[in-house]
Amino acid sequence: MTGHWVASIAVLLVGMTGIWLSRSLPADKTQELGTNFFPLLISLFLCGGVAVSLVGFFLKRDHALAPIQWANRSAGLRIALSLLLFTSYAFALERLGFFLSTFLLLFIFCRMVFGKSWFRSASLASLAVLSSYALLSWALGVRLPASSWFGA
């Protein structure tokens, strides 16, 4: 199954989920169209559109879609690691505070995703954290999170 097929079926599933979820929303009121009107309409539109494109795939087996070049194993691991790091950062930001969580994010990012040395990774992470703090907090007055665990 090609990526294009998977994408089409994924969109079809999204549309069907939209229809299913919309059915549980209030349908109609006396003075206005219901809350479910628009999402139901869009979900039906999505399903219809994907159905048309799937029929198109069937009819034109040699369709001119370019083959998808997926990442190789090493690049795939770097992407997965980056996503894991970014997600962890979302959870760590308010627990560890701006300084520690951001330093760890950038340090691990440089060290493991780009394979840089301990020293270079730590140096850049420190520089980035301090310069961004200076820019955001001092210059622009943006409130950056303090640690809820360490009380700092």
Place this chain on the structure above:
Amino acid sequence: MSVFEAFVQGLTVAARPENLLYAGTGAMVGTLVGVLPGLGPAATIAILLPLTFKLDPSSALIMLAGIYYGTQYGGSTTSILLNIPGEASSVVTTLDGYQMARQGRAGPALAIAAIASFVAGTLGVVGLMLLAVPLSEIALQFGPPEYVGLMVFGLTLASYLGTTSMIRAVTMVGLGLLVGTIGLDPISGTERFTFGWLTLQGGIGLIPVAMGMFGIGELLSSLEKPESSQSVIAPRNILPTREDLIRSSGPVVRGGLIGFLIGILPGGGALVASFVAYAVEKRLSRHPERFGSGMIEGVAAPEAANNSAVAGAFIPMFIFGIPSNVVMALLMGALMIHGIQPGPLFMKEHSAIVWTIIASMYIGNVMPLLLNLPLVGLFVRLLQFPYWILSTFVVLFTLIGSYSLENNPDDVLLTVIFGFFGYLARKLDYPLAPFVLALLLGPMLERAMRQALIMSPGYSPKIFFTQPICAVFLILAIVLFVVSTLRRAPVVDEAN
């Protein structure tokens, strides 16, 4: 108050030292980031948007407009020197600009690019000045059905102009509209698709989505490629010859006009404008066969077009509250963050802000010109900066930027989720811009559609075809959809 008086008043505000500083900073940052391959205006504005949160609305938009102009200028530098378009609308400039650089004429090419951008950008702002008020009066006659027609047409046009596959673009529009329904129902206030997650009650914001899809998505895509350094060709002469200037004058004016008109259209943008301007010049030339081998007209026309398209693109946002491309969507998002809703009353209720922005665009045009000419050497050095360092700063500003929107770590999570979605969409050749535009327009479209149906007896959809303006827009959208589905559009995705 006449247009001229309003403009002078706006110029007084825009020329204040602090606003000049914001315009200059925006233009400089935009130019510096525009030089970087991959980070186009949308990503740059999305990443730098949090810097403007603490500014007043005029200053914020002045800075963002400066960034937008700056990225347009910066993109041309790498196109000419390295054959790498810094952003999508500079793709066309590579065709002749790089050939000029290979012939030792990088200096004249860069100078003409800067001059053409400045002249056409100024022409575009004059057009904006003259057309903004009359169009805003027309916009006041628009009711819910007309808005539905206009928005459907705009989304269809955005899908048509911005991609090679209409079906995939329309799919992204559908997904964007569906994601836009998350949160509270705009009419009844009922919760939809929040799954008990408090963050989703306010809906999914444009900024985390855009930061994720453009910033994180681009970064993830770039992780697939090996780090590589680029060789740099040093320009020998900066100034163009008199012949270069004479040959460029026609293309600059024509490119400026084409760019402005395409910029006005919903879905039009700098990339489309530059393609069309280049095609027109080639068609008008006595030597079309020489295009692609270092013709100065091939640099002047697209650079003029992509800059004046910026001014044209402000019109639908100011007048109708409808962004014509993803960058305008972000600028509109910036205004909304400051509590200002662009639309038919925007010109009346916030005329001081509008005219300050228009006046600042003149200043914003001069700034990159002053930066671009003497700082070419610096831009080349920035390109030689290791990619891992640049990436680290992109990650930092994207994630902390989305957090600082509402001091909510859930926004960081949304940015990551949409970053991955943006990465997958890129891989599968689904355009990003229609999704972001649909996300922004979704709640407006829903409200207008439901209001129009409530106005119609028995909720009949006939109202969309009995109101002439709405009917024209919808018929145009249907024709465009059918024609483009049957025939592929020869344009690449601006967002990518």
